[in-house]
Amino acid sequence: MKAPRVQRGFTRxxxxxxxxxxxxxxxxxxxxxxxxxxxxxxxxxxxxxxxxSTIIHQDASVWLEALRSGAWGLDYLTNHVDAIAVSGTALTPPRAFDATNGFRTGREIVGLLTQPAQVQTGAVERVHARRATAFVRAISGSAGEKTPRNDFAFTYRLTSELTPYTTLAVARARQPGQTNFNEHGLTPAEQQYRRWQYEQVRLAEFLRAGTYELRLTLEWPVYFMNNRLQVGDNRQVYRTLVTGELLRTNDSRLGELNWLRPFEPLPLPAP
Incomplete structure (x- = not known):
């Protein structure tokens, strides 16, 4: 009898x-x-x-519309504007205000930021530019930053310049013989040039009667460093032409305030 075969196990x-x-x-x-x-x-x-950049573009649209229309009812601007400074010229001294002892309404903020350049007439016409600078907390953006006087809100510096329309042609108009194209003895080229000068002067005087260039410069961000207010290198400039009437008043607290009022369209004649 054979013994059973034992199978050995193996491992895999x-x-x-x-x-x-x-x-x-x-x-x-x-x-x-x-x-x-x-x-x-x-x-x-x-x-x-x-x-x-998105906040700057949106806020610039708000400021352009407010300044060129002379808005009076934007009282929420007092929650966003910390201070306003108006630069001085040879004709007027500088001024500075903040929300505690200066402006109280949106109407006053718009009036302070609308400071036209001063034109000094004479033998030579000189334009004295005036700049109104405001430190603004972002109007648009996150809802969490809309609480009044939020120190963590995005802040930028707004500089407003309003310049009456003026060209070199207006100054030339005071010089005799520059626009008289009917003078005897002129060559056809000289006559054509003086006629062109005359048309330029007429256009400039027409536009100058109620046309201004509004320029807004926004710089950001604004931050404190070494106990001083610093402004970053980012900068954006916006320009537009405004046609209208400039309303001016002297406030006992704030001094000169200005608002632009667009010209009303003329009514159509009755048929």
Whole structure:
């Protein structure tokens, strides 16, 4: 009788990563994470710049519309404007106001920011530019920044300049012989040039009667450093032509205030 055959058991080899492979995979993942973390600050900075640029464009539209229409009812501006300074010229001294002892309504803010350049007539016409500068907390943007006097709100510096329309042709109009195209003895070229000068003077005088260039310069961000108010390098300029009447008054607290009033269209004649 044969003895039963005993089958010997065998073990299967289990597949697994070696320590070297694990170390290499960890190194690859770590390298990718470092690259991703290095890009994140750049992405956050681009997002921050885009947000600030969007706020600047939206606020500029609000200020342009308010100043060129001489708005009186925007009292919410007192929650956003911290201070206003009006530069002085050879004819007027400088002025500075804040929300505590200066402006109290949106009407006064618009009046302070509408400071036309002073034109000094004489043998030579001179224009003395005046700039009204305001430190403004963003009007548009996140709702969390709309609480009054929020120190964490995005802040920028607004500079307003209002210049009456004037050209060199107006000054030339005071010089005899520059626009008289009917003078005897002129060549056809001289006559054509003087006629062109005459038309330029007429156009300039017509526009000058009630046309202004409104220029707004917005600079950001505004921050404190070494106990001083600093302004960043970002800058955007907006310009528009305004046609209307300039209303002027002298306030006992604020001094000269101005508002632009657009010309009313003439009524159509009755049929």
């Amino acid at each position: 080899s289990a597949a697994a990563f070696t320590m070297v492979e694990i170390a290499i995979s960890i190194a690859v993942v770590a390298f990718a994470l470092v690259a991703i973390l290095g890009v994140l600050p750049t992405g956050f900075d681009v997002q921050k710049r885009n947000r600030e």
